[in-house]
Amino acid sequence: MLLQLNNIFKWVQQGGQRVFLLKDINLEVEEGEFISVMGPSGSGKSTLLNVIGMLDNFDEGEYSFLDEPVHQLKEKHRANLYKQYIGFVFQAYHLIDELTVYENLEMPLLYKKMSGSERKAMVADMLDRFSIVGKKDLFPTQLSGGQQQLVGVARALIGKPKLILADEPTGNLNSKQGDEIMELFKQLNDEGVTIIQVTHSETNAKYGKRIINLLDGRMV
């Protein structure tokens, strides 16, 4: 078992009333799964993903990740946990504009305090695997959207995570670029990486082995 959510609630106070963003979410994710989360705008997809990624807190319920009770961990331990096991891919890529492709890939390793030679080897490996060696000295703004997302995925993978969380990874891409990224995800999943993606598109959702539908913060 990779992670388990039990009775997760998350709300905000609005005009004295609780508005639920997540309501009684129960979810078990095994290693090697490929899950697509679907639902209309505002149904809580991204919030769920952020909670799973430990970027966001929840108000009630239990969350264990690799048998560690996340809700009881301190901020620092939580950071260590997701730094080690989780990779993120965003709709807007979120590459750092001031860094080259090479440096963007290197960054997560810096925060893991790896030695220089190790970093070099791992980045070179990644560049090779995604066939972007020729682009390593370019800045993100010099790349097309598809290429940027490719770098984004590479960056998510470089720390060898167990879980990839992707928030509408193809949202800013055209269909051809989107298909390429989805194929890549499928291939990664076949290699054993667990993937949870949020998507609007039925076609992309079908890449997943399991589909979760959300409506107003509930699983339906």
Added chain:
Amino acid sequence: MLKNYLKIGWRNLMKDKTFTLLNVIGLSVAFGVAILLSMSAFFEMSYDNFHENGDRIYQVYSTQQTAKGPEAGTTKPAPFAAALQTEVPGVEKITRFLEQEALTTYGEKEINLDAVWVDSDFFDMFSFPVLKGNKNNPLEEKLSVVVTEETANKLFGSAEAVGQTVNILIDGKEEPLTVAAVVGNHDTQNSLDFEMAIRFENHAGYAENIEAWNSSYLQVFAQLQIGVSVQQFEQNTRSFVDLHYKEGIEDLKRDGARADADGRYLQIKLLPIKDVHFASFRNGYAEVIRIVPYLILGVAFLILFIACVNFINMSIAKSAQRLREIGMRKTLGAQKKHLFFQFWSESLFVFLASVGIGILLSSLLIDNFKTMFRTNISLDMLTSPTAVIVFLIAAFLITLVVGGYPALLLSRLGTIQSLKGKLESSGSNRVRNVLMVFQFGIAILLISGTLVLWGQVDYMRNKDLGFDKEQVISFPIDGKKNPYQAVQLLREELTGNPDILGVTASDNNLGRGKDGSQSTSIWGFDYKGRGVRTHGLVVDYDYLETLGLELVQGRSFNKNYAGDTESIIINESMAKELGESDPLTAFLPMNDSLHYPVIGVVKDYNFQDISKAIEPLTFFLDRDMGLSYAFVKVAPVNMARSFDAVENAWKKIEPNAEFLGSFLDENIDNTFRKEKTMATMITSGSIIAIALSCIGLFAMSLLIVAQRTKEIGVRKVLGASVSSITVLLTKDFLKLVLISFLIATPIAWYFLRQFLDIYAYRIDLGPWFFAAAGLLAMTIAILTVGSRTVKAAMQNPVKSLRTE
């Protein structure tokens, strides 16, 4: 890791060159100016701190309670020093100290030297290291003198100075004295400045004054034994006072003086040598005010503060553009400390560059600075180990706080929030606003200070002092001739020159002439059972006429009346002090048998520094007392030629003496040189402060306009006019200026009130000074912000909307 930070820091700086440039320029200027200012402040504060035993050396002064309140005096009679040392325990060394020029001749040379007349302990107490000659006690012999290296060169050239005999004019006779030692030239920060030191026993009139307790004319410095406390010593002097000042205390009691808190009428007090330069005796006690150096330091601090505020504000405002980076770094595992160090190291870049450029700037500007502010700093001050350490610590602390604050703020942001690119709250805006209020408050403070200072200087320069200062030349009468004879010769020499309107002389100058000396002589006597004190001035004929003094009653001294040498003229304040209904009926006692009649009353005029109120003054025509300064009135045309004529005439009379003539208005200007320097300094400070505030304001307006581009676009689409948008964008800034005006004005008012209180004659601290300062700040703010906002408001809305 560090490499990565530096790299991204560098790229970020280069990406927005305008901001980097504004920041670096602002900080460099601030650092450069702050370095120069604090150097001159510390230099100013270093007065008299080179004496090895300085902690134990004090100037002796006394405070006496008079009917008018406590009065302090530093002058002491000749027997005072020796008596104090023998009668009061705790004095290790003591010296009398009198500054008086000594006409020194050596061969053909005849030079008026600034001499100090001191006791043999002088060189043991004070650290003026002996270069050549008797090192242990150079003034051991009564007929020895000590000269400085510069004086030795002046007198003897390259010849060996020690052992030479020079003739010094004492009491009209030339006395041969021997040079026993040469001391090094002085530190410039020395209030015991001299060219030659002579044993006090040689001083003119010493024989008559040796036991005279009622004639105070010299200063006394004492070095206490180790472990003797000042307070204890001051208490121990009480019986000494009772013994030697019995009569004086009786007189004080008779005139209605009230005892002080200790029940005493006269107390002896000690003032540390390091405080002497900064002491003023305004209310009867030594008040040590290091106002100038602290003011300078304050200005330096304020300028630095403004530049730092700019930096903080710009960093925080700019960080809005980097929120996504922060969020991304957090999702990739960056902890707070990582982010803090990253942003801080970026600030370090800017600061290192600015400090470097600042040092460079200060070394480039140091010469201009020195002439402008009449200070004698050098860059060597920066290389002393303490200076280096203090400087490094200061720079490090500034970097830590100023660079660290925005870094801390950024590292604390929530992950999701920053990924969405939104700042959580308006908290940082509040900080920004507070800082900008501070910044403008400082600018307004400095502007109003500048206005008031210049107002006061201008007032002092243009005030009618009661005498003619534009057309009168004064110069010291140096030389071996009898001064009366010399002045008479000058008269004869200048008769026939139609541009010379009058020649006279007196024993005191007006203002501060080129010889740089000012003196006071006070005469006290009993008049109808009451103590009266007055300034005394010995004058030659035509004094009133030459200086254009106005007679209120009676007549001036006249050559045709032989009795006038035993008559006196007084000023209005003196007339009031005497309390006679007709002052012309008064006779003042010169001694027990001799009484001088008052023959005239002169309208009050400012014979002392303009900061002082007009005090009683008495004119004597006593031919037995010396004259020290000649005054020549010239016609308002051809003044330069007349000046030359006077100089040439004097050269004929005293060919060996240096002519140190100057017009009285220059002399008066010299008396408020300190104020002028201060005014220049504050003016430059406020100009820099305003310029820096403008840089900050400009940067903020750039950022705010950038952040509100979309809003501006939407408003324009909905029909807003250019002017309404400009007003909308400028309004917020003006609100801040207004708040700072409200805060700064009372503070400025308080300090300026205190400052002006020093002056007996001063400008009114009217509200328009502050109104002008506020208006100026407002105008500058509108111009700075307006240029950006108008431009933004005029843009095509389609363009501004497209940026989203």
